[in-house]
Amino acid sequence: MQKVMILDVYPDNSNKSCKDTGGGYGTSHDYGDSFFSSFIRLLVRKNVSFPPLYLPYVITHLENQGLEVNVEMNYHEEFSADYFIVISSIIAHELEIELIKALKKRTDKILVLGAFARFNSQLYENAGAKVLKSEPEIYLNSHSFISLFEGVETHQTQTFNNQLTLPKPKWDKLIDLYQCKLGFLSFKKVVPIALSKGCPFSCSVYCTYPLEQGSKVRVRDIDEVCNEITYIKNEYGIDNFLFRDPVFTMNRAKVFEFCESIIQSGIKIQFAMETHLKLLDEELIQVMSRAGLRLIYVGVESSSDEVCEEQGRYTIEHSKQVEMIKLLEKYKVNVKIMYIIGFPSEHKKDYELNKKLAKKFNPLYIQLNIFTPYPGTQVYDSLKNQVTSERFMDFNQSNLVFAHKNYTKEEVRKMISEFYIDFYIRFGWFIKFISSTIRRIKDGLYGRS
Ligand code: SF4
Structure with a gap:
């Protein structure tokens, strides 16, 4: 062989x-x-890997x-x-x-x-x-x-659609090697899966997901996804899943169908996913929570309307963001908000607004990423003459790799460090953490039994 x-x-x-x-x-x-x-680095490194x-x-x-x-x-x-x-x-x-x-x-x-x-x-x-x-x-x-x-040439294709059947994924060589964990969701094993691929949003000027997966949203067959979940549960004893769709709730009807299917089948799972706050409503949150949604990643990116507009990122009013986060928490869904620090047009006042509103939103977790112009995106083409890093390995969202008009590389790193302290070292966050931990323990030691 x-x-x-x-x-x-x-x-x-x-x-x-x-x-x-x-x-x-x-x-x-x-x-x-x-x-x-x-x-934080030690905690996350020990608890997140796939x-x-x-x-x-x-x-x-x-x-x-x-x-x-x-x-x-x-x-x-x-x-x-x-x-x-x-x-x-x-x-x-x-x-x-x-x-x-x-x-x-x-x-x-x-x-x-x-x-x-x-x-x-x-x-x-x-x-x-x-x-x-x-x-x-x-x-x-x-x-x-x-x-x-044997000389076969391959080309860019994005053929994943309802007609395509993916095989049952073999995880046996990967579970121990990669450890497969997402401590934000559960201390049990967690594996990634996807319901859909593709994102049509205009923030593709800086984001690589539409580059990787195309702008057309392609949804998998719901029965196939449910069968895959059942297979992973039976074969590997894993009942925690991280949906890797760029925007999980893009196709509301399909998400409903998926959640109803999980609920009706009686499969007990917990899952995490990422979406946009604009693509949520109470009915949808309720059904996703019943199906096992316990953690959601939302990209606020920047609380400055001007910064979002300049990068083609649409957003919703701050009051609506607060409302939606409260609604998610009402249905036992923990929230992780992601910010980007160092957008090309960002000023210190925008960063201060992000810090202030992050505390107002008070999610269970935040993640800060340094703006990175990725080769292949429009923003890279416009910034490539300002790139200061000689290694692609520095394009990791932890370094400023281009000459920013308002910040130095060192300043951005300091801003990241200060933002984490400002957000997490607070009584308001501590209370949120304790109440969420009690709820998760009641729910079955960071996993539903
Ligand atoms: S940031 Fe999110 S919404 Fe925007 S293009 Fe990327 S995946 Fe789509």
């Missing part, structure tokens, strides 16, 4: 790194430079095609394999290129997967690898892996 070795390398630092986030380019967070930042979502499906495809598959996070010369797959990202880009060059000394059969390579293929091809320019879990559904090394 021919062997495939999948290699997924990460920077050797204490950051929380993931190649599935940031539209498949990956993110690597260090939370700033203060003592409190180190504390692989790119396409990986378990790719393993299934390869095994179904008669190949033996192994996955490793470190490369050793003694590894024996007929084919190597390298998982691409921006956050480990230079390491991946070094790895390809080392592999190239022993074989030509190197394939690179993932969004960063798909949209920056030349970088990997110049190092000697072949790049799969389609979504891997979809391409390998109907194409032979080995034929990729």
Whole structure:
């Protein structure tokens, strides 16, 4: 049997790194430079980890095609394999290129997967690898892996739709390796899954999700998603799921159908997802909560209307944001708000407004990302002459990588550190944390029994 070795390398630092986030380019967070930042970094690194979502499906495809598959996070010369797959990202880009060059000394059969390579293929091809320019879990559904090394060219395709059936994902080689956890949701194992792909919103000027998944929203067959959940529960004993859809509630009717289906089937799960506050209402929150929604990520990005407008990010009034967060909490859904610090037009007053309103919103968690112009996006084209970083690995949302007109790199890092302290070291947050913890324990020790 021919062997495939999948290699997924990460920077050797204490950051929380993931190649599935940031539209498949990956993110690597260090939370700033203060003592409190180190504390958050340690907590999050120990409690959040999962692989790119396409990986378990790719393993299934390869095994179904008669190949033996192994996955490793470190490369050793003694590894024996007929084919190597390298998982691409921006956050480990230079390491991946070094790895390809080392592999190239022993074989030509190197394939690179993932969004960063798909949209920056030349970088990997110049190092000697072949790049799969389609979504891997979809391409390998109907194409032979080995034929990729026989001169078959691949192109950007986004064919994932209601007609496509994805195989049952094989998680056995990934659960221990990646640990598969999301402590914000549960201390039990958590695996990623998706109901849909694609995002049509205009913030695609800076966001990589529409680049990775297209602007057309493609929803999976609801029965298939429910069957996949049942299979993962029965096969691996996992009942916690992180939906990786860029905007989970984009298709309200399908979300309803999915939740009703979970409720009627009696499957007990907990799940987390990400969406826009504008795409929520009480009826929808109620049904999602009944189906097991316990954590929601919402990207407020910036509380400044001017900053949002300049980046094509639509938003809702601050009073409506507060109302929606309260409604979510009423239905036992914890909220994590994500902010971007260092938008090109941002001033210190906008940052101060973010800090002030974050405390007013008082979600259970916040996450701060430093604005990053990603290659392939419109904003990168407009800022590429101002890029100050020489390594793609610095494009990790923890560094300012371009010359900002109002901030220095050091100032932004200081702002991040101060924002976390200002938000979390508060009586109001402590009360929120205690009440949420009591509720979660009552709900079955951070997991429904
Ligand atoms: S809503 Fe905007 S930020 Fe969110 S995935 Fe879509 S384009 Fe990206």
